[in-house]
Amino acid sequence: MKHIHRTLSDFLNESEHKDYLSWKRKNVTLRGVKDLYGENSGMAKYGSGLYTAFLGNKEMAKEYGKVYFILNAIPKKPKVVFSVNEAEMFMQDLVTKFCKEHNVPRDNSFFSSKTTIAEEMMRNGYDGLIIKGREMVNYNPPENVIYFENENQLYQYYQNQL
Numbered sequence: 001m002k003h004i005h006r007t008l009s010d011f012l013n014e015s016e017h018k019d020y021l022s023w024k025r026k027n028v029t030l031r032g033v034k035d036l037y038g039e040n041s042g043m044a045k046y047g048s049g050l051y052t053a054f055l056g057n058k059e060m061a062k063e064y065g066k067v068y069f070i071l072n073a074i075p076k077k078p079k080v081v082f083s084v085n086e087a088e089m090f091m092q093d094l095v096t097k098f099c100k101e102h103n104v105p106r107d108n109s110f111f112s113s114k115t116t117i118a119e120e121m122m123r124n125g126y127d128g129l130i131i132k133g134r135e136m137v138n139y140n141p142p143e144n145v146i147y148f149e150n151e152n153q154l155y156q157y158y159q160n161q162l
Helices: 008-027 060-062 086-103 108-114 116-125 151-161
Strands: 028-033 049-053 066-071 078-081 128-133 135-138 146-148
Touching: 008 028, 008 108, 008 151, 028 060, 049 060, 060 066, 066 151, 078 086, 086 108, 086 116, 146 151
Parallel strands: 078 128
Antiparallel strands: 028 049, 028 066, 049 135, 066 146, 128 135
């Protein structure tokens, strides 16, 4: 039987690595982009904003282009749902509520001519929408969103923040 001797620095590195992974889960998302400085094309069915995917959903991000790690893109006060169906129902309710406030039967055209999903989400106290484990949109992305091309750049940034 072979014995493996570990030093204190081995445990510290393992602990630091766990801290990094915890920080990454709380602060980092993925975004696939064709043009780093432009918007992705697409329907934006949840409104106009910064769309990112959870770390475990790299395949979804890849559909839009080169995948980047994104820091500071997670909304602070999002509406959280657990499925695409629940998100779509919430969006329908948002339209219905707006139309009702204006004494108009539910009408997507009326809604679109008077407001946007992003405006209504923020008016209702949400700065984003999160579909757990899948994707999110930040309707009011901060100016300090940072893109990293690879895990090494992200880890170096993390190390420099300590």
